[in-house]
Structure formats: structure tokens, C-alpha cells
Amino acid sequence: MGIYAHYIFPRILDWALGNPDAQKQRQLVLAPAHGNVLEIGFGTGLNLPFYPATVEQLTALDSENFRPELVQARIAKARMPVERVQLDAGGKLPFADASFDTVVTTWTLCSIAGVEAALAEMKRVLKPEGEFLFCEHGRSDDEKTSMWQDRLNPLQRVVGCGCNINRPIDRLIQKAGFEITKLDRFLMPNIPRLFSETYRGVARKN
Numbered sequence: 239m240g241i242y243a244h245y246i247f248p249r250i251l252d253w254a255l256g257n258p259d260a261q262k263q264r265q266l267v268l269a270p271a272h273g274n275v276l277e278i279g280f281g282t283g284l285n286l287p288f289y290p291a292t293v294e295q296l297t298a299l300d301s302e303n304f305r306p307e308l309v310q311a312r313i314a315k316a317r318m319p320v321e322r323v324q325l326d327a328g329g330k331l332p333f334a335d336a337s338f339d340t341v342v343t344t345w346t347l348c349s350i351a352g353v354e355a356a357l358a359e360m361k362r363v364l365k366p367e368g369e370f371l372f373c374e375h376g377r378s379d380d381e382k383t384s385m386w387q388d389r390l391n392p393l394q395r396v397v398g399c400g401c402n403i404n405r406p407i408d409r410l411i412q413k414a415g416f417e418i419t420k421l422d423r424f425l426m427p428n429i430p431r432l433f434s435e436t437y438r439g440v441a442r443k444n
């Protein structure tokens with residue numbers, strides 16, 4: 239990894255995704271989390287303070303190990319035990335079928351290269367009665383905006399270290415065999431529309 243991807247990008251991420259508007263969304267999306275939880279794309283651990291007391295154990299998976307000291311300090315303050323796993327979520331996950339009560343992604347489905355395979359694995363490891371909680375940015379329903387998202391996506395993939403701005407998050411989740419039981423679609427404030435189209439919701443196994 240280059241200097242930008244290793245040192246600069248993780249700092250931009252932590253700053254951009256740690257703002258009060260994002261924190262509000264973290265609180266809302268994580269409120270139903272419970273039991274044994276798998277978070278895919280743990281990043282710098284910004285979700286940790288928002289997990290409710292109903293969470294017993296968190297498995298925090300990411301392909302990178304961004305800002306290890308900062309993340310360790312956040313984990314030390316977490317109210318539940320946290321086990322970190324470093325691997326690419328686009329491959330086979332090292333967990334048994336139906337082992338998690340809750341699976342979580344926040345601002346992550348945009349950047350997993352093998353997102354279809356990752357969603358299939360997330361479904362496999364989720365218990366039949368479990369819930370997949372997500373808050374993601376993605377493709378606009380507005381044609382003009384999605385046209386610009388498609389045009390600028392190649393540039394965004396470079397600047398955003400693999401982040402895509404044009405993924406139809408709800409359709410990807412449904413295509414993986416989940417049923418979306420709750421979906422809120424809105425624009426995050428103070429962010430250009432290309433990046434602010436948000437999908438926050440809950441999905442279950444079909």
C-alpha cells in the first residue's frame with residue numbers, strides 16, 4: 239500500500255465518517271443489534287460507542303489494519319469483548335453457518351471488490367432469525383445524479399481507495415437473497431449529492 243492509502247486515507251476516513259451526522263446514523267442503525275455480532279469493514283472502530291448493551295460479543299472484520307493504536311484505544315473502551323479478524327470479506331468467511339445474531343455494515347458495501355460474494359457469505363453466517371443492519375451510501379434514484387455517479391466513479395475509485403458511488407445497495411442486498419424489512423432512503427446533509435445518497439435499513443434471510 240502507498241503512503242496515501244496507508245497514512246492519509248485512513249485519517250480522512252476517520253474524520254469524514256466521525257462527524258455528528260454520521261454518528262446519528264450509527265446510533266439509529268445499530269439500535270437493534272444484539273447477541274453475537276459480526277461487523278464487516280470495521281475501519282477505525284467508529285461504531286463501537288453506538289452498540290447497545292444487548293450486544294454480547296463483536297467480531298470486527300476488515301481487510302486492513304488502519305490506525306492500530308487509535309483502534310486499540312477505542313476497543314479498550316468498548317463495553318463488549320471485541321475479536322478482530324483481518325481478511326478480505328470477498329472470500330469465504332472463517333465462521334460456521336448461522337453463527338451470528340446480527341451482521342452490520344456501515345459505509346462499507348461501496349468498497350468491497352467482491353461485494354456479491356461478501357453478501358452471500360454474510361447471509362450464510364447469519365442465523366435464520368438474525369438481522370443484517372446496514373447504513374450505506376450508493377446509487378441515486380435520480381437519473382441525472384446517477385448518470386454523474388457513473389461518469390465520476392472511475393475517479394472516485396482512485397481517490398477513495400476502491401470506493402464506488404454508484405452501487406444500487408438495496409438491489410445488491412436483495413439479489414443476495416435477503417428480504418429488506420426496513421429501508422430509509424435520504425440524503426446525508428452537508429455532502430454533495432453524489433456521495434450522500436443513503437440507504438439505512440434492516441434485512442433478513444429469505
Ligand SMILES: C[S@@+](CC[C@H](N)C(=O)[O-])C[C@H]1O[C@@H](n2cnc3c(N)ncnc32)[C@H](O)[C@@H]1O
Nearest residue numbers: 255279281284300301302326327344345349350
Ligand atoms: C469507508 S470505510 C468504513 C469504515 C467503517 N465501517 C465506518 O463506518 O467508519 C470502509 C471499510 O471497509 C473496509 N473494506 C474494504 N474492502 C474490504 C474487504 N474486501 N473486506 C473487508 N473489509 C473491507 C476498508 O478497509 C474500510 O475499513
